[in-house]
Amino acid sequence: MSAPLPPESAHFGGRFGAAPVIVGTAAWNGLAFSPYQTWAFRRAELSAFSETPFRAPNGKKVTMAPIRTLPTRDSGAARLAPIATRTLTQLLDSLGELPPNATVALVICLPERLGDKAFREQRLQVERALVKPLEERGLKPLVHVEPRGHASLAFALLEAGAVLRNRQVDVALVGGVDTSYDPEVVETLIAQQRLFDGENLNAALAGEGAAFFALARPEVAKRARWPVLARLDTVATDREPARWDNEVPCMATGLTRAGRVVSERLREEQRTLDWWLSDMTAEELRIHEFQLAWPRVAHDVMPPTAALEFLSECLGDLGAAAMPTGLAIAVEGMLRGDPGAATCLLTGSSASGDRGVVLISREE
Incomplete structure (x- = not known):
């Protein structure tokens, strides 16, 4: 038996060279409308959970952590696209004007199902929705999509870190969006016995939301006078x-x-x-x-x-x-x-x- 391949990884900062810096964040979920609210409400031990219109086979309404300001009839891309777009727009507004001639990458984390051919149109709808606010600002982003579910961000940052390190782009806008508020998703999770129905304790309570952040090379952040939040x-x-x-x-x-x-x-x-x-x-x-x-x-x-x-x-x-x-x-x-x-x-x-x-x- 051959030895397993080592983990794929990337280091930044220190002896590994300049580290990309985080210069802005945005988030929207069932608990809050911004990163600050999300942090504060979690510290206060508030919860986003509520009953939904979906019913489990035992007749009980499925509990989730939905964004309750969205129309209850919307599902799939009709929820994913506005959640993602509003969050990315929040980030862009906080950044203000990008440096002249700045090159931008848009790196998107998506649920695993959107990597299947059957969901290709939903994926394209989300991509188009996210590219639009950038194009309206005169930007032509380099787009990369990672439909890998929970672990997507790590794979996305391997890509974003590489294009920043190679100076292919000045700024990388990285984020993810997901929802389980969808009849097809609920049906699949119930069939797999992976959705909490009030009785099955070996299951998750689903949620939905999006979060985006901006990564920049340090010299670009300095030129744009962006605050360096973390690295x-x-x-x-x-x-x-x-x-x-x-x-x-x-x-x-x-x-x-x-x-x-x-x-x-x-x-x-x-x-x-x-x-x-x-x-x-x-x-x-x-x-x-x-x-x-x-x-x-x-x-x-x-x-x-x-x-x-x-x-x-x-x-x-x-x-x-x-x-x-x-x-x-x-x-x-x-x-x-x-x-x-x-x-x-x-x-x-x-x-x-x-x-x-x-x-x-x-x-x-």
């Missing part, structure tokens, strides 16, 4: 053989190997992991995987005072929007000193087996 340190991806639809024993190899890329760098640089934001849900497989991976990744870099939090507790399962939302929350938390963290690890685990981790740090 991108490390990105890593891997694969987990065990999934909900097979009988492979879960060893958490994918999440562990990707996570160790981060913790080994932190140990070498004598830094600590101060905050871990995970997309883990109440599904037994996800819990078991995290229980195995956490001590392997964190044992030599995460002090007892560090914060460990799960996004789904208040926001529901945000799918492809989970890691981008986590990044927006992490930036707010580090800027405001609550929690008192200089580093934050974001982790995502896709249903297909993709695993991704992203380390960001507070700009000193």
Whole structure:
């Protein structure tokens, strides 16, 4: 048997060269309209959960964390496109004018189903909707799409980091959008027994939302006079053989190997992991995987005072929007000193087996 391939990864900052800096964030979900509100409401332990019109086979209404200001009849691309567009527009408004002749990349994280041919039109609708506000500002973005679900952001940042490092673009607008408020999605999750119906505890409470952020080369941020909110340190991806639809024993190899890329760098640089934001849900497989991976990744870099939090507790399962939302929350938390963290690890685990981790740090 051949040895497994090492995780795909990228390091930035320090001896690895200039790190891309985060200069703006935006978010919209069932809990709040902005990153600040999302951070604040989570700290206040508020919840986005409510009953929906969907019914489970047992007759009970399905509980989700929907955006309740959207029309209840809308689903699919009719929800994805406006959620994504409003969030990206919020980010663009906060950035203001881009430097003259700035080149821009648009990197989009989407649910795994939008990678299938059957959903091609929905994917194109979302892409077109997101490109439009950029074109209205006279920008012709380089577009890259990652329909990998929960772990999409890590794969997206490998791409965004590469084009920034190679000076192909000045700014990368990166983000994700997802929703489970869709009859087809609900039907699929119920058939897979993966949707909480009031009785099945081995299931997730679904959510919806979007989050976007702007990455720029440091000299571009300085020229545009953008505030530097945080920096991108490390990105890593891997694969987990065990999934909900097979009988492979879960060893958490994918999440562990990707996570160790981060913790080994932190140990070498004598830094600590101060905050871990995970997309883990109440599904037994996800819990078991995290229980195995956490001590392997964190044992030599995460002090007892560090914060460990799960996004789904208040926001529901945000799918492809989970890691981008986590990044927006992490930036707010580090800027405001609550929690008192200089580093934050974001982790995502896709249903297909993709695993991704992203380390960001507070700009000193």
